[in-house]
Amino acid sequence: MQLDLTTFSSSILATTPETAEISMVVAAVLLSLVVIYLASKVGGEFSNRLGFPPVLGELVGGVIVGVSCLHLLVFPEGGAESSSSLLMNFLQTTAGLSPGAADEVFRTQSQVISVLAELGVIILLFEIGLESNLKDLMAVGTQATVVAVVGVVTPFAAGTAGLMVFFGVPAIAALFAGAALTATSIGITSRVLSELGCLNSKEGQIILGAAVIDDVLGIIVLAVVASLAKDGSVDVAKVVYLIISATCFLLGAIALGNVFNKSFVGVVEHLKTRGELVIPAFIFAFVMAYLAAAIQLEAILGAFAAGLVLEETDKRKELQKQVVPIADMLVPIFFVTVGAKTDLGVLNPAIPSNREGLTMAVFLIIVAILGKVVTGLSVYGQDKINRLAIGVGMIPRGEVGLVFLGIGASTGILSKPLEAAIIMMVILTTFLAPPLLRFVFPEPTPVAISEEELLVYGSAETPLVEEQGVQGE
Amino acid sequence: MQLDLTTFSSSILATTPETAEISMVVAAVLLSLVVIYLASKVGGEFSNRLGFPPVLGELVGGVIVGVSCLHLLVFPEGGAESSSSLLMNFLQTTAGLSPGAADEVFRTQSQVISVLAELGVIILLFEIGLESNLKDLMAVGTQATVVAVVGVVTPFAAGTAGLMVFFGVPAIAALFAGAALTATSIGITSRVLSELGCLNSKEGQIILGAAVIDDVLGIIVLAVVASLAKDGSVDVAKVVYLIISATCFLLGAIALGNVFNKSFVGVVEHLKTRGELVIPAFIFAFVMAYLAAAIQLEAILGAFAAGLVLEETDKRKELQKQVVPIADMLVPIFFVTVGAKTDLGVLNPAIPSNREGLTMAVFLIIVAILGKVVTGLSVYGQDKINRLAIGVGMIPRGEVGLVFLGIGASTGILSKPLEAAIIMMVILTTFLAPPLLRFVFPEPTPVAISEEELLVYGSAETPLVEEQGVQGE
Numbered sequence: 001m002q003l004d005l006t007t008f009s010s011s012i013l014a015t016t017p018e019t020a021e022i023s024m025v026v027a028a029v030l031l032s033l034v035v036i037y038l039a040s041k042v043g044g045e046f047s048n049r050l051g052f053p054p055v056l057g058e059l060v061g062g063v064i065v066g067v068s069c070l071h072l073l074v075f076p077e078g079g080a081e082s083s084s085s086l087l088m089n090f091l092q093t094t095a096g097l098s099p100g101a102a103d104e105v106f107r108t109q110s111q112v113i114s115v116l117a118e119l120g121v122i123i124l125l126f127e128i129g130l131e132s133n134l135k136d137l138m139a140v141g142t143q144a145t146v147v148a149v150v151g152v153v154t155p156f157a158a159g160t161a162g163l164m165v166f167f168g169v170p171a172i173a174a175l176f177a178g179a180a181l182t183a184t185s186i187g188i189t190s191r192v193l194s195e196l197g198c199l200n201s202k203e204g205q206i207i208l209g210a211a212v213i214d215d216v217l218g219i220i221v222l223a224v225v226a227s228l229a230k231d232g233s234v235d236v237a238k239v240v241y242l243i244i245s246a247t248c249f250l251l252g253a254i255a256l257g258n259v260f261n262k263s264f265v266g267v268v269e270h271l272k273t274r275g276e277l278v279i280p281a282f283i284f285a286f287v288m289a290y291l292a293a294a295i296q297l298e299a300i301l302g303a304f305a306a307g308l309v310l311e312e313t314d315k316r317k318e319l320q321k322q323v324v325p326i327a328d329m330l331v332p333i334f335f336v337t338v339g340a341k342t343d344l345g346v347l348n349p350a351i352p353s354n355r356e357g358l359t360m361a362v363f364l365i366i367v368a369i370l371g372k373v374v375t376g377l378s379v380y381g382q383d384k385i386n387r388l389a390i391g392v393g394m395i396p397r398g399e400v401g402l403v404f405l406g407i408g409a410s411t412g413i414l415s416k417p418l419e420a421a422i423i424m425m426v427i428l429t430t431f432l433a434p435p436l437l438r439f440v441f442p443e444p445t446p447v448a449i450s451e452e453e454l455l456v457y458g459s460a461e462t463p464l465v466e467e468q469g470v471q472g473e
Numbered sequence: 474m475q476l477d478l479t480t481f482s483s484s485i486l487a488t489t490p491e492t493a494e495i496s497m498v499v500a501a502v503l504l505s506l507v508v509i510y511l512a513s514k515v516g517g518e519f520s521n522r523l524g525f526p527p528v529l530g531e532l533v534g535g536v537i538v539g540v541s542c543l544h545l546l547v548f549p550e551g552g553a554e555s556s557s558s559l560l561m562n563f564l565q566t567t568a569g570l571s572p573g574a575a576d577e578v579f580r581t582q583s584q585v586i587s588v589l590a591e592l593g594v595i596i597l598l599f600e601i602g603l604e605s606n607l608k609d610l611m612a613v614g615t616q617a618t619v620v621a622v623v624g625v626v627t628p629f630a631a632g633t634a635g636l637m638v639f640f641g642v643p644a645i646a647a648l649f650a651g652a653a654l655t656a657t658s659i660g661i662t663s664r665v666l667s668e669l670g671c672l673n674s675k676e677g678q679i680i681l682g683a684a685v686i687d688d689v690l691g692i693i694v695l696a697v698v699a700s701l702a703k704d705g706s707v708d709v710a711k712v713v714y715l716i717i718s719a720t721c722f723l724l725g726a727i728a729l730g731n732v733f734n735k736s737f738v739g740v741v742e743h744l745k746t747r748g749e750l751v752i753p754a755f756i757f758a759f760v761m762a763y764l765a766a767a768i769q770l771e772a773i774l775g776a777f778a779a780g781l782v783l784e785e786t787d788k789r790k791e792l793q794k795q796v797v798p799i800a801d802m803l804v805p806i807f808f809v810t811v812g813a814k815t816d817l818g819v820l821n822p823a824i825p826s827n828r829e830g831l832t833m834a835v836f837l838i839i840v841a842i843l844g845k846v847v848t849g850l851s852v853y854g855q856d857k858i859n860r861l862a863i864g865v866g867m868i869p870r871g872e873v874g875l876v877f878l879g880i881g882a883s884t885g886i887l888s889k890p891l892e893a894a895i896i897m898m899v900i901l902t903t904f905l906a907p908p909l910l911r912f913v914f915p916e917p918t919p920v921a922i923s924e925e926e927l928l929v930y931g932s933a934e935t936p937l938v939e940e941q942g943v944q945g946e
Contacts, residue, residue, distance in 0.1 A: 022587055022591065023591075023772075023883065025588060026766070027763055027766045027767070029588055029592070030762055031763055033755070034759045034763070037755060037759075038756060040748075041744065041748070041752050041756075045746055048746050054746040054747070094767045095763075096767075108581075108584050111495070111498065111581050112584065115495070115498060122503075230496075271518055272518065273514075274801055275514070275798075275805065279513070279514050280514065283510045283511060286503045286507045287507055289503055290500055290507070293568060294500070294567045294568040294569075296569075299499060322798040324747075324795075325795040325799050326802055327747075329751060332748065
């Protein structure tokens, strides 16, 4: 008897032409996008003024317009009904949406926004791939690789085990939270480092190299964990299969890519109508994303691989430039949606039953910080290096942690308190990193940074966008 | 008992978490986009090679992948079920989509693609607005205005009356078809004119001016007719209200825009995070689109008005540049979808019951051509002017005719044969215009076209994009 509303509205739908509702869905989607863009811009700019990364502001903006606060942007997965959505009420008042059709319009617009958010994260990973140079990755050497591997394994193992043992969290949910702990946000750290004039120090180079390798390892971990979540159980044979297939997919794509590169450029150079570069690039990226999804991995792994491959072509610069406005349009939908879907109310300390979520949040934050600080100790064979600084530099989770959270939440495997705990972990590690970094690094030495470095790593004026391609960094 | 499938699948949906299906919907959307982009690029390039406008190829590409032919991209509004969609069958084979979930995934991905197509046409009209200069519009003078008004009224009246009298088409459907006859595609004509070296002739200037004014009048007509379609009846009082409100909306937006302009630039100049220009512009465009939809007009009217307003700001050039890749990504979805949804099978002359649709198509094509040729006669006070050339220059309907068809089809008010007849009219007038124009204009005089003109009106090499902003022109 719980089905009444949905069944009722969809039977209305089946008798009346579905098309009649499309214009109302479009109106609802337009309004949602206005709310999302306002939240992302106000939040992002505010955060930027305060010296924090814009992506954090977009997330907080999402929390404010979402289920935790204003209820402008709510989703049926969170148990919300159309009557609890301020936006749907607004539509009924201003655009003459009938109450009978409201549930169906609400459901459809929520799905459209969710799919747009997914397209946003696919474009985000495509852009990150497009701006990660494979040769640079190889060049940062074994030092950075060791740091990256330790920095992924330590928090992942400690987080997963701790959640299972101390909090009785089911294996898959714990694995997801552990995976979210592995990320390192290169954007935030490199911006602070450049402000401190330490980008070119040995510490700075190791941090940046490790952060990039972290991204790649993290995406593989995510693909594996997300695939396990679809089954709902952990099977060792499947874990082995997934790790191998994810690695092979990435390596295979890169290897084939070196051949494909030339034909891509060849085709593009023969095209003479609009979109001659961006459309073939998206065809490739979406095919790769579909392939990755079809072999039980994640679509974003395919998009990332496509980006890596196209980065090797001569069309790289031009393509990067064209992808920027598209990413600007779609990526904020992802970050704001992640914030909007997270109910921070479950962490309200005034309610006794929330204590568990709160202690989980505290636990995750401690693991997140210690897990990366410990990583600094793994630097070998360097005498006078600041190991603490390296560890601290890898603390912020930033946008990559949010990608993990978003994918995890969309599988429905995370409990509400765990979801809120992860988002608190991402927010706090990102907030804490800049002051901590300033503390562990010595006084800023007034080293003249060359123009080229400014261009690559960004500065306060022209921030990280060129380097990392991450929304708002 | 007709509801079985929908009711069944939506009750499944209500019991299982909706979220579990999102990844399958995303996979289906990715595949649809790949099909759409392939159809648009192959069709567009092919058409361009043959000397026809790319948009025609995108449309034909859509027809080929759609319900008329390959069945890769079909929509439930057309009565298709998931089992008839090749794409859904492919998903079941390759991505492990279960047959039980197929209907729901099919329905959702169709809605997502339909909404993306609507966003595409909204962005298209925003871009057209952004590239129509108000002062230029005023400057082309009364001559062009008279031609435009006659060129809108003649085919509209003849088409609507003819369909109602000769074919017994209901008033609203006839009004829609009449409205689709009003459009003039500036892109196609101006390209041919520039090839003939006649862009700067008196005839060329009148044609271009009239075509731009046609766009504005056409959008008003469309907003009025589409609004009538929602009610399903023609009420004279409502027609008057709609014409007044559409005109007031456009004029009001422009008047207020002159004030708003400065604050827009002021806000944008203070923003320092990514998307600092495109996001505020889209907030404005989407708010305007929503407002237009809320007062019973069409969203595209609002987007067009927003474009007109922002064209007056200093940020125009920069904004145009950033909107191009976004339009390249979204606009083809609209054109291919229009083609894919049209069932040309209803015009197959081998089936006797199709004769009516065929004669309607022939009638519309004759009205489309004669209606514009007659318009040339309305040019007054010019002695040795080539009136025939002016009339012929306004024949191609191109992308604007398709916008009318797309909106008309989405209201569900057009019968299948009428829909197919309109699309045939758009295709044929667009195909016929280039050879006819070459015929009525005298031998190409080898006039040196200045560089600036080439930039403004495009040439065979760098076609119309800068001027008209129309996909693929």
